[in-house]
Amino acid sequence: xxxxxGVGPTAxxxxxxxxxxxxxxxxxxxxxxxxLDAYAHDDAEWxxxxxxxxxxxxxxxxxxxxxxxxxxASGLRVVPRGAGTGLSGGANxxxxxxxxxxxxxxxxxxxxxxxxxxxxxxxxxxxxxREVVAGHGLWYPPDPASYRISTIxxxxxxxxxxxxxxxxxxxxxxxxxxxxxxxDGDAVALGRRTAKGVTGYDLTALMVGSxxxxxxVTEVTLQLLPLGGREERAVVGSxxxxxxxxxxxxxxxxxxxxxxxxxxxxxxxxxxxxxxxxLGLPHGVDTMLLAKVDEVGAVGAELAASVARIxxxxxxxxxxxxxxxxxxxxxxxxRRLAYPALERLGPVLTEDICxxxxxxxxxxxxxxxxxxxxxxxxxxxxHAGDGNLHPLIIAPExxxxxxxxxxxxxxxxxxxxxxxxxxxxxxxxxxxxKLPGAREELGPRVIDLHVAVKxxxxxxxxxxxxxxxxx
Amino acid sequence: xxxxxGVGPTAxxxxxxxxxxxxxxxxxxxxxxxxLDAYAHDDAEWxxxxxxxxxxxxxxxxxxxxxxxxxxASGLRVVPRGAGTGLSGGANxxxxxxxxxxxxxxxxxxxxxxxxxxxxxxxxxxxxxREVVAGHGLWYPPDPASYRISTIxxxxxxxxxxxxxxxxxxxxxxxxxxxxxxxDGDAVALGRRTAKGVTGYDLTALMVGSxxxxxxVTEVTLQLLPLGGREERAVVGSxxxxxxxxxxxxxxxxxxxxxxxxxxxxxxxxxxxxxxxxLGLPHGVDTMLLAKVDEVGAVGAELAASVARIxxxxxxxxxxxxxxxxxxxxxxxxRRLAYPALERLGPVLTEDICxxxxxxxxxxxxxxxxxxxxxxxxxxxxHAGDGNLHPLIIAPExxxxxxxxxxxxxxxxxxxxxxxxxxxxxxxxxxxxKLPGAREELGPRVIDLHVAVKxxxxxxxxxxxxxxxxx
Numbered sequence: 001x002x003x004x005x006g007v008g009p010t011a012x013x014x015x016x017x018x019x020x021x022x023x024x025x026x027x028x029x030x031x032x033x034x035x036l037d038a039y040a041h042d043d044a045e046w047x048x049x050x051x052x053x054x055x056x057x058x059x060x061x062x063x064x065x066x067x068x069x070x071x072x073a074s075g076l077r078v079v080p081r082g083a084g085t086g087l088s089g090g091a092n093x094x095x096x097x098x099x100x101x102x103x104x105x106x107x108x109x110x111x112x113x114x115x116x117x118x119x120x121x122x123x124x125x126x127x128x129x130r131e132v133v134a135g136h137g138l139w140y141p142p143d144p145a146s147y148r149i150s151t152i153x154x155x156x157x158x159x160x161x162x163x164x165x166x167x168x169x170x171x172x173x174x175x176x177x178x179x180x181x182x183x184d185g186d187a188v189a190l191g192r193r194t195a196k197g198v199t200g201y202d203l204t205a206l207m208v209g210s211x212x213x214x215x216x217v218t219e220v221t222l223q224l225l226p227l228g229g230r231e232e233r234a235v236v237g238s239x240x241x242x243x244x245x246x247x248x249x250x251x252x253x254x255x256x257x258x259x260x261x262x263x264x265x266x267x268x269x270x271x272x273x274x275x276x277x278x279l280g281l282p283h284g285v286d287t288m289l290l291a292k293v294d295e296v297g298a299v300g301a302e303l304a305a306s307v308a309r310i311x312x313x314x315x316x317x318x319x320x321x322x323x324x325x326x327x328x329x330x331x332x333x334x335r336r337l338a339y340p341a342l343e344r345l346g347p348v349l350t351e352d353i354c355x356x357x358x359x360x361x362x363x364x365x366x367x368x369x370x371x372x373x374x375x376x377x378x379x380x381x382x383h384a385g386d387g388n389l390h391p392l393i394i395a396p397e398x399x400x401x402x403x404x405x406x407x408x409x410x411x412x413x414x415x416x417x418x419x420x421x422x423x424x425x426x427x428x429x430x431x432x433x434k435l436p437g438a439r440e441e442l443g444p445r446v447i448d449l450h451v452a453v454k455x456x457x458x459x460x461x462x463x464x465x466x467x468x469x470x471x
Numbered sequence: 472x473x474x475x476x477g478v479g480p481t482a483x484x485x486x487x488x489x490x491x492x493x494x495x496x497x498x499x500x501x502x503x504x505x506x507l508d509a510y511a512h513d514d515a516e517w518x519x520x521x522x523x524x525x526x527x528x529x530x531x532x533x534x535x536x537x538x539x540x541x542x543x544a545s546g547l548r549v550v551p552r553g554a555g556t557g558l559s560g561g562a563n564x565x566x567x568x569x570x571x572x573x574x575x576x577x578x579x580x581x582x583x584x585x586x587x588x589x590x591x592x593x594x595x596x597x598x599x600x601r602e603v604v605a606g607h608g609l610w611y612p613p614d615p616a617s618y619r620i621s622t623i624x625x626x627x628x629x630x631x632x633x634x635x636x637x638x639x640x641x642x643x644x645x646x647x648x649x650x651x652x653x654x655d656g657d658a659v660a661l662g663r664r665t666a667k668g669v670t671g672y673d674l675t676a677l678m679v680g681s682x683x684x685x686x687x688v689t690e691v692t693l694q695l696l697p698l699g700g701r702e703e704r705a706v707v708g709s710x711x712x713x714x715x716x717x718x719x720x721x722x723x724x725x726x727x728x729x730x731x732x733x734x735x736x737x738x739x740x741x742x743x744x745x746x747x748x749x750l751g752l753p754h755g756v757d758t759m760l761l762a763k764v765d766e767v768g769a770v771g772a773e774l775a776a777s778v779a780r781i782x783x784x785x786x787x788x789x790x791x792x793x794x795x796x797x798x799x800x801x802x803x804x805x806r807r808l809a810y811p812a813l814e815r816l817g818p819v820l821t822e823d824i825c826x827x828x829x830x831x832x833x834x835x836x837x838x839x840x841x842x843x844x845x846x847x848x849x850x851x852x853x854h855a856g857d858g859n860l861h862p863l864i865i866a867p868e869x870x871x872x873x874x875x876x877x878x879x880x881x882x883x884x885x886x887x888x889x890x891x892x893x894x895x896x897x898x899x900x901x902x903x904x905k906l907p908g909a910r911e912e913l914g915p916r917v918i919d920l921h922v923a924v925k926x927x928x929x930x931x932x933x934x935x936x937x938x939x940x941x942x
Contacts, residue, residue, distance in 0.1 A: 115828055159669045161667055173644065188916050188917050194893055195636075196859050198630045198900050199905070201920075201939070202677060206674075214672075226727030226728070250585065256608060257700075295767075295770070296766075354663075354666065356585075357585065386667050387666055423667075423670050426667040430669070430670060438670050438671055441671075442670065445653075446659050446661065449674055453672060453674075453924060455927065457920065457924070469671045
């Protein structure tokens with residue numbers, strides 16, 4: 001497959017493209033080189049892609065069905081796409097494919113406060129959904145870093161996580177039901193709108209995280225929590241060593257505390273943020289641990305005090321606490337700025353491994369060693385509370401040698417995560433980047449099961465083939 | 472298929488049974504009439520069954536694999552079974568079947584306090600697992616009514632619910648990973664032990680609730696919560712009408728309160744309990760609403776007071792509150808005794824519908840009308856907080872006419888649940904009893920998907936065929 005820059009000639013002469021133009025309005029079918037380039041890949045660095053034959057901007061479920069039917073009849077592939085913020089290449093186009101973007105399906109269909117659910121089209125932005133349901137006194141917890149720009153359909157397709165998952169779970173934990181366009185173009189409703197239900201197989205859960213390889217999600221029904229009843233307190237500790245921060249993480253777990261956030265950033269992040277924004281972060285800091293608890297009143301205050309004490313006992317150089325919302329935001333500023341600060345240093349390959357909580361310090365130590373050995377810059381942002389690490393591998397633009405070393409480091413990290421009992425992707429998905437790691441992790445017999453399920457639901461291989469699992 | 476009493480001749484002459492005897496120890500293969508009868512069905516009233524050819528008491532995963540391999544080679548069917556406490560006929564035997572009981576696989580393999588998970592063989596009793604993990608400061612929430620006698624493997628196979636689900640979710644929400652014997656006898660590990668993970672399809676979730684039709688669960692990895700940090704308070708209101716209780720349920724939801732239990736029992740239950748135990752329950756009571764909250768300290772006290780106020784405002788005849796553990800138990804006594812009290816009146820067919828929370832009063836009103844119209848006794852126990860209703864249809868032993876009327880009432884209730892936007896099974900599973908309702912609910916295209924998945928994973932139809940979905 002081709003590299004990121006440059007697309008091939010447009011394919012306006014393909015009879016399927018002509019058929020698309022007959023079925024849809026002119027502005028729904030894009031075949032110009034700029035569009036084909038823009039829609040050819042997601043945000044994964046270094047994942048392969050090819051320009052699609054066309055990009056379809058679906059505006060309703062029937063549009064999706066029509067494209068899938070045409071593709072199935074013409075031997076083409078369909079690549080569904082939300083906002084293209086994926087980090088594993090799951091939305092990357094391939095030869096003889098049509099990219100179907102759901103971005104023009106941004107309607108909130110229903111908010112039901114009494115039953116605490118929302119029905120939303122796939123193209124609704126996560127943050128928009130959060131705002132709309134908040135207006136009804138409801139809360140949708142999953143908060144991937146992309147929440148301001150990613151779509152709920154993409155969140156479902158990748159089973160997106162986020163910072164609050166350590167206490168509130170991931171996207172899958174909130175999906176009650178789906179509308180899905182199947183590989184033959186038929187649309188079905190899966191799941192339910194009631195609080196409980198066990199009728200038939202959990203095909204809803206099977207679709208969640210399947211990266212559009214079994215069906216294209218057009219509408220999502222999400223259960224919600226009440227908005228109130230929480231009160232955020234932040235506790236941020238700065239540590240002179242990774243190991244000390246690891247002791248604090250283990251101590252919080254051992255105390256039976258489930259924080260609503262427990263993030264870790266390493267010295268490379270801290271330095272990059274300070275160099276950029278001059279926040280005056282503490283000197284001699286190797287690792288910052290950023291926790292939140294959200295219990296109300298005296299209970300919350302007591303938990304925050306416990307977290308602060310555990311951090312101090314673990315040897316924190318400094319511990320700051322806050323309950324005022326602005327102060328909480330200020331304390332988490334370094335975490336929020338870490339990614340953009342690092343992106344200034346060059347293209348960032350975002351790793352996404354998940355190890356047992358207790359193995360976080362060991363894994364981070366190994367990552368540091370790998371960075372040294374391979375002479376690459378690796379910064380670490382981690383959802384430390386659930387063991388989900390995002391080593392950010394940075395290779396300066398155009399430095400092919402550095403890129404080669406970075407790739408070796410990437411493979412090494414995946415291998416070591418497996419050695420420590422981890423999984424190769426905690427929340428970003430397999431896409432294309434994690435296919436080799438997934439092959440190791442799943443093993444041949446479980447891959448057989450994937451192949452069997454894929455063939456059962458998509459016998460022609462129309463839907464996003466080659467993604468999500470190694471065939 | 473035959474009725475509950477009497478089994479056919481044993482099948483010791485079947486060559487497959489001879490082969491079982493060669494593969495396993497003598498005490499692992501039961502073919503006597505008493506055993507075949509005892510293992511031929513679960514606790515579902517009126518679900519059809521036939522005596523199996525043999526019952527195998529598996530002691531390790533390899534035993535399960537061996538039986539499945541033999542069955543696949545011999546054209547037999549395998550019916551997996553935990554404790555046989557199912558209420559839908561999911562474990563009922565059929566012609567030319569081998570029942571594989573997992574009861575001799577009761578080992579807790581690992582409790583990991585740091586990572587908050589437990590690994591247990593399928594035959595571990597729910598309550599045993601709860602006790603063992605409590606010893607490590609951990610809590611496994613799902614609490615089906617059968618928790619003292621049902622196995623964790625059966626809980627997983629049916630995606631069992633319980634009283635605490637209204638706040639803490641169902642079995643599926645705790646299953647991190649499984650070991651499963653597939654239809655060809657191969658055993659695989661699915662899922663993970665890390666807090667998060669999205670490698671490949673969520674085959675773990677596909678297996679949960681699939682009633683042994685896609686694989687036989689031999690080992691379960693469950694994530695756990697910390698044991699501490701909760702403080703139970705009970706608030707019990709007695710209402711002169713169902714509608715008043717319904718107003719209270721809606722009021723609790725509208726206040727953004729998520730109770731840790733919100734149970735409802737109707738006049739028939741209250742009367743049956745009082746007639747049996749003489750608890751002196753309040754006079755003029757039509758409906759009792761039993762709530763728990765479990766927040767700690769002042770927050771919990773305030774929430775309990777809010778619940779009590781909402782009940783009083785809805786017109787409760789009396790409201791009692793308790794925080795002392797014994798008092799909490801006393802207030803919930805009527806709920807706990809309801810089922811055994813009703814069983815004294817005759818065989819109980821336990822219905823299991825789930826409607827939107829707001830439709831609970833309307834559904835209960837319709838059930839009462841159905842009971843009158845069909846001249847049957849129907850008592851109601853409901854997980855009111857999540858809309859999961861258990862109408863208990865009682866026909867006196869041997870009264871065939873009453874049984875006929877009860878069956879009509881059953882069908883009517885399922886139809887009306889669907890009219891109100893409900894699902895035909897909230898937590899018991901489709902088994903055999905809910906096959907007709909599931910056909911209506913799923914529709915032909917989604918049933919096709921079930922058939923495709925079943926064929927993909929069990930092409931010979933070896934594993935518990937005819938259950939879980941209507942083919």
